[in-house]
Amino acid sequence: xxxxxxxxxxxxxxxxxxxxxxxxxxxxxxxxxxxxxxxxxxxxxxxxxxxxxxxxxxxxxxxxxxxxxxxxxxxxxxxxxxxxxxxxxxxxxxxxxxxxxxxxxxxxxxxxxxxxxxxxxxxxxxxxxxxxxxxxxxxxxxxxxxxxxxxxxxxxxxxxxxxxxxxxxxxxxxxxxxxxxxxxxxxxxxxxxxxxxxxxxxxxxxxxxxxxxxxxxxxxxxxxxxxxxx
Amino acid sequence: xxxxxxxxxxxxxxxxxxxxxxxxxxxxxxxxxxxxxxxxxxxxxxxxxxxxxxxxxxxxxxxxxxxxxxxxxxxxxxxxxxxxxxxxxxxxxxxxxxxxxxxxxxxxxxxxxxxxxxxxxxxxxxxxxxxxxxxxxxxxxxxxxxxxxxxxxxxxxxxxxxxxxxxxxxxxxxxxxxxxxxxxxxxxxxxxxxxxxxxxxxxxxxxxxxxxxxxxxxxxxxxxxxxxxxxxxxxxxxxxxxxxxxxxxxxxxxxxxxxxxxxxxxxxxxxxxxxxxxxxxxxxxxxxxxxxxxxxxxxxxxxxxxxxxxxxxxxxxxxxxxxxxx
Ligand SMILES: [Zn+2]
Numbered sequence: 001x002x003x004x005x006x007x008x009x010x011x012x013x014x015x016x017x018x019x020x021x022x023x024x025x026x027x028x029x030x031x032x033x034x035x036x037x038x039x040x041x042x043x044x045x046x047x048x049x050x051x052x053x054x055x056x057x058x059x060x061x062x063x064x065x066x067x068x069x070x071x072x073x074x075x076x077x078x079x080x081x082x083x084x085x086x087x088x089x090x091x092x093x094x095x096x097x098x099x100x101x102x103x104x105x106x107x108x109x110x111x112x113x114x115x116x117x118x119x120x121x122x123x124x125x126x127x128x129x130x131x132x133x134x135x136x137x138x139x140x141x142x143x144x145x146x147x148x149x150x151x152x153x154x155x156x157x158x159x160x161x162x163x164x165x166x167x168x169x170x171x172x173x174x175x176x177x178x179x180x181x182x183x184x185x186x187x188x189x190x191x192x193x194x195x196x197x198x199x200x201x202x203x204x205x206x207x208x209x210x211x212x213x214x215x216x217x218x219x220x221x222x223x224x225x226x227x228x229x230x
Numbered sequence: 231x232x233x234x235x236x237x238x239x240x241x242x243x244x245x246x247x248x249x250x251x252x253x254x255x256x257x258x259x260x261x262x263x264x265x266x267x268x269x270x271x272x273x274x275x276x277x278x279x280x281x282x283x284x285x286x287x288x289x290x291x292x293x294x295x296x297x298x299x300x301x302x303x304x305x306x307x308x309x310x311x312x313x314x315x316x317x318x319x320x321x322x323x324x325x326x327x328x329x330x331x332x333x334x335x336x337x338x339x340x341x342x343x344x345x346x347x348x349x350x351x352x353x354x355x356x357x358x359x360x361x362x363x364x365x366x367x368x369x370x371x372x373x374x375x376x377x378x379x380x381x382x383x384x385x386x387x388x389x390x391x392x393x394x395x396x397x398x399x400x401x402x403x404x405x406x407x408x409x410x411x412x413x414x415x416x417x418x419x420x421x422x423x424x425x426x427x428x429x430x431x432x433x434x435x436x437x438x439x440x441x442x443x444x445x446x447x448x449x450x451x452x453x454x455x456x457x458x459x460x461x462x463x464x465x466x467x468x469x470x471x472x473x474x475x476x477x478x479x480x481x482x483x484x485x486x487x488x489x490x491x492x493x494x495x496x497x498x499x500x501x502x503x504x505x506x507x508x509x510x511x512x513x514x515x516x517x518x519x520x521x522x523x524x525x526x527x528x529x530x531x532x533x534x535x536x537x538x539x540x541x542x543x544x545x546x547x548x549x550x551x552x553x554x555x556x
Contacts, residue, residue, distance in 0.1 A: 142435030168323055193324050194375040194434040197499035
């Protein structure tokens with residue numbers, strides 16, 4: 001899952017000399033919240049966010065005079081004065097997983113992707129990552145979710161996949177989650193079929209426990225060990 | 231009760247659209263959407279002694295003109311061709327078919343159109359169409375979830391074009407979200423689509439969340455009630471009273487089409503709901519009373535899913551009793 005497949009390639013950027021008013025207009029027009037700032041050679045030098053712009057705007061508590069003065073300063077200020085230069089970037093060799101972890105760790109909303117010269121190639125926002133998750137889960141296509149409890153040992157998932165294959169069912173995704181019983185795993189295949197009754201019967205016959213989604217989500221989710229427990 | 235008289239010569243209260251040719255749609259061995267479903271359902275109505283109180287009519291195939299009011303011509307042709315050349319399924323391996331499937335699918339639509347004619351001519355007040363294949367997953371050019379033509383959707387367009395009605399309500403109580411029907415009308419403010427179903431995170435087809443409320447001009451004319459797995463009679467009845475009735479009071483339908491799936495029953499293995507016979511009756515009574523109040527009782531109920539054969543027999547008999555105002 002290289003990031004180049006998930007990133008937005010047509011990046012909207014501004015030059016160092018742009019004013020905050022120009023940056024704001026551009027962000028509104030393109031409906032984006034992160035605007036990379038580039039130098040003459042298209043090298044990334046900073047990023048302005050909608051939050052940076054908002055904090056540069058005069059406060060709503062200002063008097064009208066103060067407000068007008070603030071507004072004209074806002075209009076004339078150049079982006080390089082408010083942009084953040086402490087950049088978190090990715091290279092095309094990074095993956096969607098890298099992006100997820102980095103976004104979570106550094107608490108940013110978007111990551112520019114740059115080449116070895118620092119030139120901007122793309123940008124990955126939280127929104128792009130969500131889209132790739134929807135794709136990975138296969139939930140953009142019609143299907144049904146099965147909830148299976150399996151022993152935590154080698155070969156169990158294979159058995160499940162074999163049964164689904166024998167039943168001629170196409171698989172959108174299989175998520176595996178911790179189970180409250182440490183010896184077990186909860187397996188969630190998303191299958192592209194309406195016909196789950198027969199599948200469930202075959203899986204039960206093969207010794208798997210089909211979890212009633214109610215008990216799984218409503219009663220037991222809270223009992224699953226949290227992060228770091230396993 | 232009103233003007234219904236069991237001895238009256240010509241006017242029946244309720245029509246039953248049923249045709250033995252519906253059994254000819256052959257889905258092969260051990261397919262849940264099987265001909266026995268209709269056998270069980272018809273048997274249930276018969277054994278309850280209800281047949282001679284109903285106006286029973288067979289189907290005639292729907293004309294291309296009406297199918298094309300909903301489906302792409304090329305899709306209809308492809309379906310016809312695939313069927314003729316003996317393909318085992320159409321579009322997706324769930325949609326098993328036999329040589330007769332195309333003709334039977336046209337008959338199913340035709341039965342629903344005939345039912346709407348009977349109601350609009352005042353011959354009956356309402357009707358139940360015991361048809362297969364079902365329809366609510368079928369889109370403009372997609373067969374899905376055992377559905378080929380969207381029976382209810384064609385009827386909605388028929389009511390608008392032939393009978394010049396403006397506002398049609400489609401109420402879908404099948405346990406699965408009718409993604410086909412929703413997609414066909416989501417931009418259309420004149421056809422209101424309401425669906426109560428198992429939450430899409432758990433059940434096919436994975437759509438029908440509350441935030442799906444229509445698009446463009448149709449915003450506000452789609453409403454979804456996703457129910458958590460295991461929902462009970464009381465939860466269903468509460469939900470449908472709480473959110474179907476107010477939107478219908480605003481929309482003021484001139485005709486109610488019901489996508490009646492019996493697969494939310496506790497004994498139905500296709501999904502995870504916990505409705506009993508009584509719960510089904512309660513939910514359907516709410517819809518029936520609404521049609522009486524808002525559009526002179528004009529309502530056509532069309533079979534969608536429901537795969538537990540003994541349940542189908544009982545639920546269909548109860549369903550017909552409610553249509554008969556009992
Ligand atoms: Zn269904």
